[in-house]
Amino acid sequence: MAMLASPLPSDGAAPARLAVSGVSKSFGSNLVLRDVSFSVRAGEVVSLVGENGAGKSTLMHVCAGTFPPDGGTLTLDGAAYRPASPQAARTAGVALALQETAILPDLTVAENLLFGAEPRGLLGLIDQRRLHRDAETVLAGLGFALRSDRLGADLSAAERQMLEIAKAIRLAPRLLILDEPTASLSSHETELVLKAMARLTAAGGSVIFISHRLDEVMEAADHAVVLKDGTLTLDAPRGGFDRDDLIRAMVGRTLTDIFPARPATLADRPVRLALDAAVAPGLKPLTLDVRAGEIVGFAGLEGQGQRPLARALSGIAPFTGGTIAVDGAAVPVRSVSRGIAAGIASIPDDRKHEGLALDLPVRMNVSLFALSARSRWGWLRQNLERTFAEEARRRFAIRSTGIEQPVRQLSGGNQQKVVFARWLAETPKVLVLYEPTKGVDVGAKTEIYRLVGELSAQGVAVVLISADMLELIGLSDRIHVLFEGAVTGTLERADFSEEAIMRLAAGPEGAAVHAA
């Protein structure tokens, strides 16, 4: 009976796994999705791309039952599909790995992974041993190196993301939705995720994959769908589009070179930042010179000392030994404010927790340093603040309804721009960037790269710590590769290649294998 009700495809093939038709959604007066239609077939990976705030996450939330659409319909394998909650969607076979990860901090990895599906034994009580064993099996199957009894709160952003993905894949869903799963992952883990996606589709599952890294999209997508300002602007099968098509559909124009030009040589520039045998927990003694105007990149697999380095440079978890000097003068960066006083600005990777007061307006979030520098007698100059905030919104192209909109309501990329705007109120001497474009679209990325280029042209020494290989290669003058807290290799611009970086990143053994 149900078969009669469902539209039979004309070509006689199976109905689409998920068909979205005419979906609209608005938040208040903000129309976020207009009349969006597309479909995902069984066994297919559909990539969804678009600028920050284009509506991708919103669309996926609609598909996964977080909230209902204002208009339009969904069908799943031909049957009407109107999930009332994420749980209902999951029951129907649609799993969403959130962009903002939903890890429960007080539960262990295993408990998070098998939440709601804990194996039960005697009297229907949860069997903790089996729970951890099962979790370890799932993680091992994906190749993720995550210990099952660590607490959620102790995981890094990348580990949280991996756990989130594992949670969704474990369900062996009919449709898996991954919202920017790779944003905080290094290439090794990204590879694992793509492999898992492939396994799932091979088994007949479908995947919707959101990413701002277009290379991943080119590699993984059987089909690409592009959103711009809530409207569908491209819907093409593999081979029917190239990078430039995607970019054009996303931003409405072609971005030819997203990276700024680098000067040929920097050898004549003075040394701005000098580390001498600097050590921090998780970081072996590091000696480093960064010249004025130079961009030095740090690459490596997840968790090889990137975080300690970023936190030590910014003064959050200061160096415990060695010396650090700016412009030749030793500066003890024992706290963030000492760092700021010495001219070191640093952009944190976890903008939600470490960068922003989400419930406060854009104005208050961007203006801190601008005001600190210009306040008189401790008075806060409100007019100046407003002017500065307006200007920052223009200069950084922050998309918001105005400077009074709470930052929570901005899309991720725009939130990141707010963080930049705050730190760059005053031109620093040293800029430490830690995953500066995590979850940021190409358009905004281009803006941020241009800004970094401008700053380096003004003589700012930039330390770039990133998991995004293209970004490292495109931006840096020199790349150090970290392995287990130590620099295991250095590449000059001429020698940059993903392969070279990967080889060094795999550590001495990996390098040996590759060399052989």
Place this chain on the structure above:
Amino acid sequence: MLPRGSIRTNLLLGLPALLLAAAIVAVAASWSGDFFAAGNLGNLVNRVLPLSLAALGQAFVLFAGRIDLSVGSVISLSTAILATTSTSLGWAAVPLVLVAGLACGALNAAGVIYLRINPLIMTLASSAIVKGAALILMPTPGGEVDYTFYDAFYGQDLLVGWPLAVILLAFLGAFLLFGFTRFGRRIYALGSDDRAAYANGVDVRRVEWSVFLASGFFAAAAGVAVGIKILSGDPLIGDSFTLDAIAAAVLGGVALQGGRGAVPGVLAGSIALVLIANAFNLLELDPNLQQIAKGLIFVVALMLFMRGGVRRTA
């Protein structure tokens, strides 16, 4: 052997309270010959009973990251209901009281869920309302609960008896519920992070309903214990339980921000609080110092938790 997983972390949080209780016992017993007198141990169990039940109810709410300030009023109301109905209903008055407790819990849940009032303020308001109800029912202490209730329940006030059985049963049940069932996991999940819990498929409303109902239920059960102890109703008698129940839970390692702590700790916290007062009396210490001592013990115990690696502060 501690079980694997977050239960282990949570159980360890109750350790300071356990050590504190043990220390008080050691001191009180070595300095006062009366401590191990049969009468005293029985008294202690009887005092732990209402406090630990109220604290257990509070723990449900606290694990879920909420709070219930109406516990004291519910206890008062329960004694009033018991004292006005037990003569005619006999033991059937007890389920009636428990239902009234559930109704108070429902009031809290409804306010928090449908009116979206912050739990602290909602239960503060409902505490006034419930107290009003108790005063309507019984404007001044009185009523009567028959002595047979006392004899049947507290008997000769011995260490081993119904009160101990109720405590053990309630805490064992709750221990299994929180440590080893999916429902318990959902409560911890909600307390750990609302949004994440929702995204993981936790029916937030249902969990909120259940924890407030549980808190109302256990407060009413504590009220029954108090009512039988005093064999009458008193519209103000529960007042001091509200903060004591929270204090006992927290002393036992329950985090006010939710998601952490375990049921055995709550029992240890309740025991420790009861022991402090008892030790002061038996050792004839200056009673004026008792409150100061309680405050200081609190600070020291909390310091121990915080040193023991707490990740988040409220």
Place this chain on the structure above:
Amino acid sequence: DGKYTIGYDNYFMGNSWSVQLAAEFKAEAEKHTDKVNVVYVESAGDTQKQIANIEDLITKKVDAIITTPTSPTALIPALKKARAAGIKIVLLAATIKSQDYDALVTVDDVAFGRTGAEWLAQKLGGKGDIIALNGIAGISTSDDRFKGAEEVFAKYPDIKIVAAVNAGWDYAQGKQAVSNLLAANPKIDGVWSQGGAMTLGAIDAFEAAQRPLVPMTGEDNNGYLKRWKQLEDKGFDSIGTSKPTWLGSEALRVTIDLLDGKAVEKDMVLPVPTITAADLDKFVKPDLSDSFWAGTRLTDEQVKATFAN
């Protein structure tokens, strides 16, 4: 050592009356150090704690317990238990709704309320609009006193209680209540109050509203008596009903008699001492603290030690 061990439960330390009650007891106990040892416990106004304290005193096997029940019913089982253990129970200043005690030393709160009400009714010539200031709902002292007053006013159909409010025996609450009631009621002919501090609040509210003072009932609190004295020439009239704190010393005497095996009257319910305008001068002590209560056996020196000015 042949001495009696007596447990004294200090029911509350939050107001000067209860403090003086305890001081009175202590002063008496010092006179009998050859005969008694005292174990002090403190209930802080919490009935639960009071029950626990009594149980602990039983554990300590004292010979007698002197307590001021904070609830007329809740303590009964605990007191029964104490008596079953052969401990003499002396109730001080408050009673329970059962016979499970050996002696009661008090002034009846119903009579306390009645005494003030009768004076007020006389003073108003049997008619007028009055307001009543009560203590705390659910506390028997407050309920009993008001019950006594209502009994009296019921006999005077022309006296109308336009408002009866709870002001917690507290000055500030009394003042807030009366200020607002004054605004709403152009005619208030008298104030029946069951506490000196509330009456002070009422006086100040009348003065702030620039309304002529009306007859008000008060207590034997020295601060109140001083004020009354000051206002006498303005035609203010009052009555100071007293629940004397010397009950504290009396309780110990009775307890010792009990333990000595002498016959004692079980219910020693004393008449309510009153202070009227005629003998105000005898009781007011201008050089002593406001907190001090006139119904005492303490010497001025002892009062000064307890309440410095």
Place this chain on the structure above:
Amino acid sequence: MSTSAYLVRMRPAAASLRAVALLVLLLVAFFVSAGLFSPLLLLDNVRQAAPLGVVVLGQAIVLMMGRLDLSVGATASMANIVLCAVFAGDMANTGPAVALTLGAGALVGLANGLMTTKLRIPSFLATLATSMIVAGLVVFFTGGSPRGAVPAGFRVVTEAWLFGFVPYSALIWLALLVLLMLLVHFTMLGRKMILSGANLVAARHSGIPSDGLIVLAFVLSSLLAATGGILVSAITGMASIGVGNGFTLDSIAAAVIGGALFSGGVFLPLGAMAGALILFVVQSLLYLLALPPAAKFIVQGLIIMLALALASFRKEKSS
């Protein structure tokens, strides 16, 4: 910039306005049941509400930092005891009396602040513990019989009216309110406090000395609680144990009715003022109606619920 534009920008937050609206409603009910309209009666209520109002300001500051202060009641009670003891009824002691009282208050705040920041004890518990200790110390040192009194001359602070129609205590309240508003909304220090309250980690990572600011907030709260205690003392004129105890729950309720959030980052002085007045006017209204005590509790509870339900209803509509 034109004054009008400035005024537009200074428009109070929606939450404050809601609290004010509820207050107006209650006042209407109040005057209707009093059967007359009298501005003086209104002002008299404001005058008597001042102690609570001042304490609420402190609570609001702590709430802005995402913390809670359960020791304000005990601190205000302690202030009353210290003030009376030092005053000993003699105007000549005004300076030392006020200074010592505020000093004692500041110490409580310092203890609270250090416990929550250095020992990392959640504020709910830290301040609960201090409140127990402070109340215990008061009983211990006074033996339950506090000494001294406030001289009549000092009671002018709460009992007298400027020009016969402006109560001094209302002026003090207003002045403190304006000072705090200036501090929070017009100085860098205040801005840093708001940022710390809204996201502590982010504030730390921006080099804001958040721990110090939290301590500062607790010290301010205790100072204001002590000030509330001083005002209460001026009203009563005497020393008595526990006069301020009711402030703890009342101040939280009032601040939250006025729009404060437990999650921090919000400071609405106007709302805090309205919240304090709401609680006070409810009390006055209940005295007027002379309801039976049971009904009184019920009405009080319902009004708090109503105030908060209104707030969340609006929030829900907007999101």
